[in-house]
Amino acid sequence: MCLITFAYKVHPDYELILAGNRDEFYARPTRKAQFWTEEGHPDILAGKDLEAGGTWLGVHKDGRWGALTNYRDFSIQKVNPPSRGELVLDYLASGKKGETYLRHIKPKAGHYNGFNLLLGDRQGLYHLHNQEKKIHRIEPGIHGLSNASLDTPWDKLTKANQQLASLIKNENLSKEALFELLLNEEKAPEENLPETGLSPEMEKAVSSIFIRTEGYGSRCSSLLLIDKHGNVDFTERRYIPGTKEINGEQHFAFSP
Secondary structure, three states: OOEEEEEEOOOOOEEEEEEEEEEEEOOOOEEEEEEEOOOOEEEEEEEEEOOOOOOOEEEEOOOOEEEEEEOOOHHHOOOOOOOOOHHHHHHHHHOOOHHHHHHHHHHHHHHOOOEEEEEEEOOEEEEEEOOOOEEEEOOOEEEEEOOOOOOOOOHHHHHHHHHHHHHHHOOOOOHHHHHHHOOOOOOOOHHHOOOOOOOHHHHHHOOOOOOEOOOEEEEEEEEEEEEOOOOEEEEEEEEOOOOOOEEEEEEEEEOO
16 A cells, blocks of 8 residues: 555454555556455455455454555565565465564565554554564554654645544544545645655646546555454455546455
8 A cells, every 4th residue: 555544442343444545557457355265365355466465454254354555665566576466475374463473574674665564453553664674563643654664744644643633633534535535636845845766747747636647646545443352344446547436446344
């Protein structure tokens, strides 16, 4: 994923409220969210990157979940690294708790291009940024990830977090309101753009919550809600490339 905003232990009914967009090249083949029965993982629910075989967001029937964003800095790109998308799948298939898994992969995290890995279980919520090489236990609050580190105040992430906080405060937490949050195309002013190796024009183009460029943009939006009893509600909404027109939607609900 390329933008995630989430509320952890701040709502009376939900342990987790997560909303995120996956931004990717339109030509990259992708499978809609489903249980990975064909791959021998019938308890794992996720979309699938059909080019590299991994995923950006997934949840296990036991309630564990994981999400990944890329860290954008073209000066530190590696040659033929392993796919970052394998990390979420590997965690969910491992049976390990979130913190245990992050400690397991931390020594080899530098083999990958830059990433943020966010892992949750019933014991806590944890984050690893492989450039910082530190595991953080996340405290209750409104947090977010884009293509920097946890809570880095890029304009679009600040905006998403503020909108999520407002929805919770105003008790307007419908799924449609969360999806609407993810459709915001307001660009950051030039003085607030990060410098990640993209051209200034492209930095501007990808500075909004929802991205539309000629060949790259927001492919789908996902909501992951986990209530105080551990019940999971997962919705993926896909878009026709280059538009906000809905191309399909998957919804799943289950108890661990």
